[in-house]
Amino acid sequence: MSCCRYRKKDMVGFPAGVKFDPTDQELIEHLESKVMKRAHSLIDDFIPTIEGEDGICYTHPEKLPGVTRNGQSKHFFHRPSKAYTTGTRKRRKIHAETELSNSKNGAETRWHKTGKTRPLMVGGQHKGCKKILVLYINFGKTRKAEKTNWVMHQYHLGDLEDEKEGELIVSKVFYQTQPRQTAAATTSTVLREPSTNGNMEVKMPKSMKIGLTDHAVAAAAAIQMQRQQQQLLKQGDEGKEGQDQLQQKFDHRPAGLEGLIMACKSASTKEGTSTTQPEDEQWPYQY
Structure with a gap:
C-alpha cells in the first residue's frame, strides 16, 4: 500500500481550529469532482489517495496516514478490490503483517458491514450511496467475535447498492470515542x-x-x-x-x-x- 500526495502537516496556511468536516452530500460531490477531473485544487491536502490493489481495507486503520484515536475523522480516496478472483465479495480482511498481535493469537481483524446501504440525494437527485462498516476481531470457533471502536463510512457514486470493481470511492475512518446516549442506558x-x-x-x-x-x-x-x-x-x-x-x-x-x-x-x-x-x-x- 502506498499513499500519494499526502502531506504531513497541520493545516499549514489555515488559522488554528480549522477542520475538514464535510457532510455526506459534500463528500459525494468531492468524489464526483475527483472522478470528473475537476476536483478542488486543495482537495488532495484534505482527502489523500491510497494507491495499490490492496486498498484501504488491507491495512489496520491505526497505520493509515493521519488516523488517530482522538475521535477525529480522516478521509481517503481509494479503489476497492475483490477478495477472490471470482464472485463480488470485497476484500475487508486486515493483512496479518499489519496486525501481528492478533495473528499470534489465531485471531483475524476484519471489516463487517452493518445496516443497509443508504442512498444519498443531492439536489433531489440520487448521486450515490453510503455504507457503514465496523472493525471486528474474529477468534474463529474459540469465542464470539469482538466489536472494536473503529468505524468506516464508505461512499460511492451511482444508484447501485455496491460499488464496481476498481471504481474510485471515498471513505471516512474514525475511532468512536463516545457511546450513544439512550434512555435504557x-x-x-x-x-x-x-x-x-x-x-x-x-x-x-x-x-x-x-x-x-x-x-x-x-x-x-x-x-x-x-x-x-x-x-x-x-x-x-x-x-x-x-x-x-x-x-x-x-x-x-x-x-x-x-x-x-x-x-x-x-x-x-x-x-x-x-x-x-x-x-x-x-x-x-x-x-
Whole structure:
C-alpha cells in the first residue's frame, strides 16, 4: 500500500481550529469532482489517495496516514478490490503483517458491514450511496467475535447498492470515542414530587425502567393536578366551593406518587408475562 500526495502537516496556511468536516452530500460531490477531473485544487491536502490493489481495507486503520484515536475523522480516496478472483465479495480482511498481535493469537481483524446501504440525494437527485462498516476481531470457533471502536463510512457514486470493481470511492475512518446516549442506558430515573416537608426525590430501580416513559408522563400530569389541589386548599373559606368540587374529583384517582408506583408495577407485571423474544443487541455507538 502506498499513499500519494499526502502531506504531513497541520493545516499549514489555515488559522488554528480549522477542520475538514464535510457532510455526506459534500463528500459525494468531492468524489464526483475527483472522478470528473475537476476536483478542488486543495482537495488532495484534505482527502489523500491510497494507491495499490490492496486498498484501504488491507491495512489496520491505526497505520493509515493521519488516523488517530482522538475521535477525529480522516478521509481517503481509494479503489476497492475483490477478495477472490471470482464472485463480488470485497476484500475487508486486515493483512496479518499489519496486525501481528492478533495473528499470534489465531485471531483475524476484519471489516463487517452493518445496516443497509443508504442512498444519498443531492439536489433531489440520487448521486450515490453510503455504507457503514465496523472493525471486528474474529477468534474463529474459540469465542464470539469482538466489536472494536473503529468505524468506516464508505461512499460511492451511482444508484447501485455496491460499488464496481476498481471504481474510485471515498471513505471516512474514525475511532468512536463516545457511546450513544439512550434512555435504557441510564442507571436510574429520578422524579420530583412536592410534599409537606419540601421536595422529595423518588429514585426508580433498574427493574422498573421498562415501560417507564409512558407511565412517567401520566404521573407527571397527576403531580401537576396535585399541586393545583394544594394551591386551592390554601385559599381558605373563599375557595370552599372549589375545594369541595376538586376534592370529589381527586377522590376517584390515585395521588401522583401512588399512581406512578402502580403504573410501574403494572408495566413490570406485563413484562414478566410477555412471551416476546428480546431484541437483538444494539451497537451502542453512533455512526
